[in-house]
Amino acid sequence: MALSENEQLAPPRHIAIIMDGNGRWAKQRGLPRTAGHAAGAEAFRRIANYCRTLGVEYLTVYAFSTENWKRSQEEVEGIMRLLRRYLDEALRDMEKNRVRFRFFGDLSRLSPQLQKLCADAESRSEEYDVQVNFCLNYGGRDELVHAAKAFASDVAAGIHKAEDLTEELMASYLYSKDVPDPELIIRPSGEMRTSNFLLWQSAYSEYVIMNVLWPDFSPEHLDEAIAQFHRRNRRFGGV
Numbered sequence: 001m002a003l004s005e006n007e008q009l010a011p012p013r014h015i016a017i018i019m020d021g022n023g024r025w026a027k028q029r030g031l032p033r034t035a036g037h038a039a040g041a042e043a044f045r046r047i048a049n050y051c052r053t054l055g056v057e058y059l060t061v062y063a064f065s066t067e068n069w070k071r072s073q074e075e076v077e078g079i080m081r082l083l084r085r086y087l088d089e090a091l092r093d094m095e096k097n098r099v100r101f102r103f104f105g106d107l108s109r110l111s112p113q114l115q116k117l118c119a120d121a122e123s124r125s126e127e128y129d130v131q132v133n134f135c136l137n138y139g140g141r142d143e144l145v146h147a148a149k150a151f152a153s154d155v156a157a158g159i160h161k162a163e164d165l166t167e168e169l170m171a172s173y174l175y176s177k178d179v180p181d182p183e184l185i186i187r188p189s190g191e192m193r194t195s196n197f198l199l200w201q202s203a204y205s206e207y208v209i210m211n212v213l214w215p216d217f218s219p220e221h222l223d224e225a226i227a228q229f230h231r232r233n234r235r236f237g238g239v
């Protein structure tokens, strides 16, 4: 039997996803927006498992942006509840699943309970290889400001000189320190915006925009995104 395109070609090492369309999915069904996020959390579980099966090494998801605080208190609390529930389960099943967790974003604005779950998930999974990065209270601009402040403070402390700054050193101040840049960024729900996601890291990423709402995203959609990625001719500014 002929191998499919994805069986012949290795998947990208790092896939990042903007989990968009939960609200519209709920609206289409006459459900509250939080029901859309609950279905989105299920889609995340499904796709994270499938990425592991495919051998994807890093999966980064945009779970809550610096702008998402503008939503109603009910919706914000609903998303936070889903995250707490997921991390509780992840901590319980840590040895079985062997997934490494990292969190990109300014976690200080999250509840102490959620901050503790994030810290525990990160420290207890340090030795595992397959990695999930949750972007939480994350913004690409905020990440760059945070990095610039940290570098400036190291310059003031005499650890670096301003002229030492290179792209590599800059990258080491980002939340994504030590994580390779994503080769593929998927945005479901048809929107054509970066929405402040991984501004530095996406310099050479291939964007695949798909007309499916995130709660409906299936392994077949991921196969399709990977197939589109392989059809692109990545030149990194060369010819």
Ligand code: FPP
Binding pocket: 019, 020, 021, 022, 023, 024, 025, 037, 038, 040, 041, 044, 062, 063, 064, 065, 068, 079, 082, 083, 086
């Ligand atoms: C964007 O869709 C989605 C979010 C702002 C929240 C994403 C959060 C989750 C999927 C749940 C997190 C929990 C886990 C365990 C991953 P939108 O609400 O902007 O959709 P819309 O554009 O259709 O309104």
